[in-house]
Amino acid sequence: MTDTRLMHTVGVRALEWLWAHRDGFRLEPDVDPEVGFLERFKPVGELALICRVLFREGVAGSRQADLARRLLDHTWRHTLDGGRMLVRGQRIEPLSPIPFEVYLPYKELGYSEPEVERATVLYHRLDSWAALELDPTRRLGLSAFQRRFGLTPRIAEADIVGSTWLGRTPEPWTVSGHIAYDVTHTVFHLTDWGEHPEGLPPHIADYLATWLPVWIDDWLDLERWDLLGELLVVDACLPRPTLDERAWQSFAAAQQPDGAMPAVRTMPEGEPDEVFDMIYHPTLVAAFASVLATSRSLAELTHATP
Amino acid sequence: MEQSGTSALLQGAVQDLASDVVSALRGGDHVRMSGIGTGAVEEIEGSLDLAAVRVLGADLLLPHVLFPAPPDPEALAVFRKTVEAFPPRADAAPTVKWSHWAMSRTLRRLDTPLTGAQGPPGAPFEDEGGEPDASWLDEAAWQALTHQLAVLAPLAVPGEDCGVARAARRRPVDVARGFVRAVRRRDWQQAAGAGRWLTLLDGVPDALGLEAGLDFVELMGGNDPRVALQVQAARVMRTAGALV
Incomplete structure (x- = not known):
């Protein structure tokens, strides 16, 4: 099993980079409507989700927790303009689930914008919102978020799992990069982003216990750090995580001294905003994998103590 | 260049032999086995061809292990010659020793045990104790x-x-x-x-x-x-x- 300090350090450094580059979390209010104002919300929502995991697991050091809190404050106040940008997003594209999905983790952390909530409750009544043609993993995530918000999902999560790729436990040698991302997100949604590992149905947990080591081995050798990080999160969501030492050591070695994690192989070059857009995600994933793996590792130490 | 030329020739010889085995396996009813005896193996003379048989190993005679038809005597002779020509060295990799053992086992099954160059009849892989x-x-x-x-x-x-x-x-x-x-x-x-x-x-x-x-x-x-x-x-x- 991997040294807990190594896994923990990856997350500490990732958060330092995210804080130093917080201005990269930016919207484009004047963007061409054809391009879509909502496109740039995704990084903000992901940041909030992962900061929430960090607080929840309680394994962050004081510096890390402080940075996470400041990042949330910064993005809520500046990037989202205190939630008003989410309202604006809902007005531009009322049926898009994105503003709601970004809002939920902020709400769970104590931020509030009543108008987003009013609109969400209204849209939830619409057949149209339930009829949106989302792919099964995305639909699973939306239903999970509706449940967390306090609504009863119109489409029950249990009824969606079987439509996902992972839910059907297919031939493991057919996995491609795109399928692998579907797999990781199905696990994130079923476990509430690692909060409830028992949310994985046993047949899916068994399937992953058998095949995840192969996928980790493969994407490690391909140096696909972004996907590898997500697979390491999945490992930490399993009943018996492997916390694979070879994968974690390589993952940690790929991280830059300033905490940035390249998406693939080595660091990209370009203008700061371009570079941010290419590496914010793997760096967030590194923080996510780090906090969950550290938490599981400490839990095992606790259980092992006589 | 000489080296890579030889290597390509060897690859080609292995592929040809493998094709013969595939044909035998595909046509492999209980009546007639492949043309192993009439194909590439028949003309084997040089060490390159023996090397090719060695690369393919026991699978050269696989159709005759899986189906009841006996192997062509000439194919069997080439197979035996290959086994005798390439005894593994004491410090050979385990896969090399096992590959040779597999060929010896096939010979035991389809023909008489090794003799002559290998010392006493059947040695050294005559029994379970002889396994690498x-x-x-x-x-x-x-x-x-x-x-x-x-x-x-x-x-x-x-x-x-x-x-x-x-x-x-x-x-x-x-x-x-x-x-x-x-x-x-x-x-x-x-x-x-x-x-x-x-x-x-x-x-x-x-x-x-x-x-x-x-x-x-x-x-x-x-x-x-x-x-x-x-x-x-x-x-x-x-x-x-x-x-x-």
Whole structure:
């Protein structure tokens, strides 16, 4: 099993980079409507989700927790303009689930914008919102978020799992990069982003216990750090995580001294905003994998103590 | 240049031999085996061809192990000559020793035991005690295990026991993982060899989808006769298993 300090350090450094580059979390209010104002919300929502995991697991050091809190404050106040940008997003594209999905983790952390909530409750009544043609993993995530918000999902999560790729436990040698991302997100949604590992149905947990080591081995050798990080999160969501030492050591070695994690192989070059857009995600994933793996590792130490 | 030229020639000779075996396995009803006796093997004279037989190993005579038809005497003679010409050195890699052991076993089954150059009749691999050591497989990670088993695919034959087969039987999930890894890497030869082993193992996870997996390997890599050989061998063994 991997040294807990190594896994923990990856997350500490990732958060330092995210804080130093917080201005990269930016919207484009004047963007061409054809391009879509909502496109740039995704990084903000992901940041909030992962900061929430960090607080929840309680394994962050004081510096890390402080940075996470400041990042949330910064993005809520500046990037989202205190939630008003989410309202604006809902007005531009009322049926898009994105503003709601970004809002939920902020709400769970104590931020509030009543108008987003009013609109969400209204849209939830619409057949149209339930009829949106989302792919099964995305639909699973939306239903999970509706449940967390306090609504009863119109489409029950249990009824969606079987439509996902992972839910059907297919031939493991057919996995491609795109399928692998579907797999990781199905696990994130079923476990509430690692909060409830028992949310994985046993047949899916068994399937992953058998095949995840192969996928980790493969994407490690391909140096696909972004996907590898997500697979390491999945490992930490399993009943018996492997916390694979070879994968974690390589993952940690790929991280830059300033905490940035390249998406693939080595660091990209370009203008700061371009570079941010290419590496914010793997760096967030590194923080996510780090906090969950550290938490599981400490839990095992606790259980092992006589 | 000379070296790579020889290497290419050897590859070509191996591919030709493998094609002959595939034909025999495909046409392999109980009436008439392939044209192994009338094809490339018949004309074998130089060391290059012996080397090619050695590369293909025991699989050269696989159709005659899986089907009742006896091998062509000339093919058998070349096979025997190869076994005698390349005894493994004491410090050879385990796969080399096992490959030779597999050929010796096939000879025992289809012909008389080794004599002459090998010393007393049947020595040194006459009995179970003559098996090379297989313990390195137990210590190998699943990736290396699968690679080594694929190299030793000629040992994957129904109803035959040996240390390598026992090591494979102990780790069906690991071999299944190795199959997935090989397919992902588009290493069709390794995938086909691993798939042949899996056909013989109990405890392979259903989710693997082995049968379709082997068909996929053949679709993607079957232009290489060495891949086609392993896939066809697995198919014949599966059918034979179903009839038992």
